[in-house]
Amino acid sequence: xxxxxxxxxxxxxxxxxxxVDESGKRIRMEDLVFAINExxxxxxxxxxxxxxxxxxxVTVVTVGSEDADDTLRKCLARGADRAIRLTDKAFExxxxxxxxxxxxxxxxxxxxxxxxxxxxAGDDGYAQVGVVLAELLGIPHATMVKKIExxxxxxxxxxxxxxxxxxxxxxxxxxxxxxxxxxNEPRYVSILGIRKAREKEIKVLGLRDLGLxxxxxxESGSWITVEKMFIPPIEKEAEILTGGLDEIAxxxxxxxxxxxxx
Amino acid sequence: MKEILVLAEHRRGELRxxxxxxLTKGRELSQKINADLTVVLLGHNVxxxxxxxxxxxxxxxxVDDPRLKNFNSEAYQRVLSHLIPERKPSLTLxxxxxxxxxxxxxxxxxxxxPLATDCIDLDFEGEKLVVFRQVYGGKVNVKASLRKxxxxxxxxxxxxxxxxxxxxLGGEIVEIPSPLTEDITYKKFIEFFEPPAGEVxxxxxxxxxAVGRGIKDLDNMPVVKKLAEALGGVxxxxxxxxxxxxxxxxxxxxxxxxxxxxKLYIAVGISGASQHVSGMKNADLIIAIxxxxxxxxxxxxxxxxxxxxxxxxxxxxxxxxxxxxxx
Numbered sequence: 001x002x003x004x005x006x007x008x009x010x011x012x013x014x015x016x017x018x019x020v021d022e023s024g025k026r027i028r029m030e031d032l033v034f035a036i037n038e039x040x041x042x043x044x045x046x047x048x049x050x051x052x053x054x055x056x057x058v059t060v061v062t063v064g065s066e067d068a069d070d071t072l073r074k075c076l077a078r079g080a081d082r083a084i085r086l087t088d089k090a091f092e093x094x095x096x097x098x099x100x101x102x103x104x105x106x107x108x109x110x111x112x113x114x115x116x117x118x119x120x121a122g123d124d125g126y127a128q129v130g131v132v133l134a135e136l137l138g139i140p141h142a143t144m145v146k147k148i149e150x151x152x153x154x155x156x157x158x159x160x161x162x163x164x165x166x167x168x169x170x171x172x173x174x175x176x177x178x179x180x181x182x183x184n185e186p187r188y189v190s191i192l193g194i195r196k197a198r199e200k201e202i203k204v205l206g207l208r209d210l211g212l213x214x215x216x217x218x219e220s221g222s223w224i225t226v227e228k229m230f231i232p233p234i235e236k237e238a239e240i241l242t243g244g245l246d247e248i249a250x251x252x253x254x255x256x257x258x259x260x261x262x
Numbered sequence: 263m264k265e266i267l268v269l270a271e272h273r274r275g276e277l278r279x280x281x282x283x284x285l286t287k288g289r290e291l292s293q294k295i296n297a298d299l300t301v302v303l304l305g306h307n308v309x310x311x312x313x314x315x316x317x318x319x320x321x322x323x324x325v326d327d328p329r330l331k332n333f334n335s336e337a338y339q340r341v342l343s344h345l346i347p348e349r350k351p352s353l354t355l356x357x358x359x360x361x362x363x364x365x366x367x368x369x370x371x372x373x374x375x376p377l378a379t380d381c382i383d384l385d386f387e388g389e390k391l392v393v394f395r396q397v398y399g400g401k402v403n404v405k406a407s408l409r410k411x412x413x414x415x416x417x418x419x420x421x422x423x424x425x426x427x428x429x430x431l432g433g434e435i436v437e438i439p440s441p442l443t444e445d446i447t448y449k450k451f452i453e454f455f456e457p458p459a460g461e462v463x464x465x466x467x468x469x470x471x472a473v474g475r476g477i478k479d480l481d482n483m484p485v486v487k488k489l490a491e492a493l494g495g496v497x498x499x500x501x502x503x504x505x506x507x508x509x510x511x512x513x514x515x516x517x518x519x520x521x522x523x524x525k526l527y528i529a530v531g532i533s534g535a536s537q538h539v540s541g542m543k544n545a546d547l548i549i550a551i552x553x554x555x556x557x558x559x560x561x562x563x564x565x566x567x568x569x570x571x572x573x574x575x576x577x578x579x580x581x582x583x584x585x586x587x588x589x
Contacts, residue, residue: 013399014475014533015554020402027402042505096379097371119363124397126379127358131367140336140448143364158455161273161360162420162517167332168452182505223376224406227392232403232558238550238566245574248567249581252549255565259547261469261526262493262585 001056001150003047004110006103006117006129007040007075009068013122020229027229036071039118043179045186046148047116048079054150057081059110063091063102069202077189077197088206090214095222096124100132102217105210108137112174114155119144119178130178140171143178264297267354269342270304270315271361273333274454277311280357283423285318287384288355295386297352304341306331309435317430327440332451335364337442343372344441351413353391358417370415376408377415382422391416400535400558420517421540460512462496469495470524472515472542475502476531476552476571483508485575486530492582495526500538516541531571534559551575 011032019028036044047058059082060075062068072083086102094102107115115137117130127143134141146166147158154173158166160180171177207214219225241251256262268288271278285301292299300321303312306329312322323345329337346354346369356362358380370377376391378384382403383394391408393416408414464470471490477483490497497513504514515522516538527545531552532538539562542548550563553570560566567574 011398013401016398016401018398018401018556027398096367097377100371122399125395127363128367128377128379131364132371135368135371141364141368142449144360156452159360159364160518161454163521164457164511164514164519166455166457168455169334170450170452172448181501185507223370223409224378224393225409226404226406228405229397229402230405232396232400232561234561236561238548238560238563240555240560240566240568245569245577246581248569248574249578252565252567252578253581253585255547255549256493256526256582257585259525261547262582 001050001054001114002112003050003056003058004107004112004115005040005044005047005058005060005075005080006115006133007044007060007062007071008037008118008121008123009034009062009064009071010037010121010123018231020231024228024230025226034067034070036074037118037121037123039120039122039179039181041118041186042181042183043116043118044075044078044080045184046179049184050114050148050150051079056113059084059112061103061106062086063094063099072202073194073197073200074189076200077193078187083200083202085202085204086206086210087204088217090207090218093219093222093225094217095224096126096128097132097223098217098221100129100136101221102210102212103129103133104136105212106205107133114174115176117176117178119180127178130176134176137176139174139176141176141178142169142171144180145177146180146183148177148183264295265349265351266292266297266299267346267349267351268299268301268319269354269356270301270311271357271359272305272308272311277314278357278359279425280359280418280420281315282318282425283420284355284357284418286426287418287423289319289428291353291384291386295352300351302342302345304330304338312435316433316435318428318433319431320433322433322435324435324437325440326437327442329442329446330440333361334446334449334451335361335368336449337446338365339369339372341441342369345438346373346375346413353413354415356415356417358419362417366415366417373413375413375415376411377417378406378408379417380419381416382419384416384418396536399533401556419536457511460510462513464496464498464513464515465520465522467496467498467522468524469493469526470498470515470522470542470545471495471528471530472498472500472532473503473530474500474532474538477503480506480508482572485572489528489530489575489579489582492579492586493526498522500532500535529559529563530575532559533557534562
């Protein structure tokens with residue numbers, strides 16, 4: 001089973017201090033810590049698990065700058081066999097649609113049985129790339145995938161719906177499956193694995209190598225263009241309880257007591 | 263006459279709320295650009311839905327086909343990629359739901375119609391369509407414009423709009439012959455699957471202590487468990503905790519988990535992504551504990567505590583136990 005996994009190198013948000021830069025269209029990236037997109041992390045693990053069970057190969061592909069090599073090397077250390085980075089000045093400003101077009105050119109002539117992507121990215125959250133890619137490749141897809149059973153010629157997958165419900169669908173292969181978090185337990189990378197991965201080559205391809213035209217990518221090839229970024233307006237704000245630990249605890253208990261909750 | 267289409271969403275015999283939210287926004291936009299608001303209803307034996315929807319709009323288009331009985335992105339795409347070029351709507355609204363995300367990007371790519379997903383608002387500025395979205399885990403909002411086009415597709419985030427009731431409009435119901443000629447071959451719906459229920463139903467709980475990513479390690483879970491015990495509440499969580507396998511999925515609060523409305527909800531180490539907030543925002547009293555003062559959860563909570571949870575939660579637990587023994 002030959003698998004391709006599309007990954008993205010994104011800033012971690014959980015405890016990050018976010019500042020919109022002077023352009024007003026981007027956030028300041030300098031002080032942020034980058035890592036593999038959380039959803040892609042599960043997609044990669046799923047691909048490696050499938051390879052371990054069924055044989056074959058795992059190729060990781062990303063659209064990004066040289067910095068994304070960190071994420072690609074981590075993927076190689078985790079069990080991917082090959083890594084491809086798609087980098088070009090012209091790719092900057094690409095939305096999900098343009099990214100899917102770039103990936104399509106890089107993937108269309110590779111052998112594959114299944115392409116896995118994350119269901120969405122933690123930064124821009126479009127949740128589009130895998131689905132558009134499937135359309136461009138003319139192959140089936142399923143999103144929000146929580147379970148994959150591989151059958152002859154098709155995959156039986158569980159899609160996560162709202163409210164704890166799932167639906168089971170059969171998807172003809174080859175297909176694109178967009179993976180939801182929690183489908184598996186991504187493994188940790190051993191030091192040895194990381195060391196070994198340093199020796200593996202990362203193939204870098206640009207606009208011309210992919211046979212793309214400038215107007216097909218970047219802002220001109222996108223559906224959507226960011227006009228402005230801003231910190232969300234505060235509609236309602238919690239009353240912040242301040243003081244030392246004991247003081248805060250006392251205030252909380254007071255609030256609860258007033259409502260008969262303790 | 264211009265037209266705005268709203269794709270009705272239904273599952274297991276029920277119209278989904280997002281349909282009415284889209285109708286509310288769609289109505290406002292249709293008045294602004296002087297367009298008809300039309301609902302597109304795909305399904306099988308869905309006349310009852312059509313009648314209900316006709317009270318909200320002037321026109322309901324039904325395509326009835328057994329192949330549309332359950333949502334199937336392939337079947338839906340084939341119908342809509344026939345319907346949209348024919349009617350040339352200025353805008354098609356689809357829910358940013360697990361159905362919408364499976365359908366809209368592919369449909370837009372096939373038709374080469376600009377698409378914006380997961381929008382919390384949108385507006386026509388002249389001919390230009392602008393959308394508002396949340397990025398970076400809800401910490402930043404974006405205003406973006408779509409490439410100029412005669413037709414757009416937008417997926418709307420569920421619960422982003424409050425449904426406005428209207429006087430029953432008694433719109434016309436128009437049945438369109440199904441454009442599906444061939445069988446659906448790529449994708450087959452098999453069944454719904456409901457994970458078995460656990461011993462605790464968090465939706466019925468009066469007091470919920472919910473834990474999120476901030477707990478960092480499985481070994482730290484007793485910190486919040488003790489608080490839940492002290493208050494006589496049940497332990498729930500946000501998505502990452504279930505993804506890691508630290509609590510079973512029936513303890514998850516949010517879009518993909520349960521919707522709860524307890525008397526008290528204490529969110530511990532939860533940042534407050536919209537998927538979580540939509541499941542708990544209607545709790546009577548919300549207290550959030552998070553060390554990041556900019557965490558979006560503080561925009562939903564009534565009271566906030568900006569502190570290291572590992573310090574404040576044990577202190578609070580002890581204080582509650584003291585309060586109880588002193589009674």
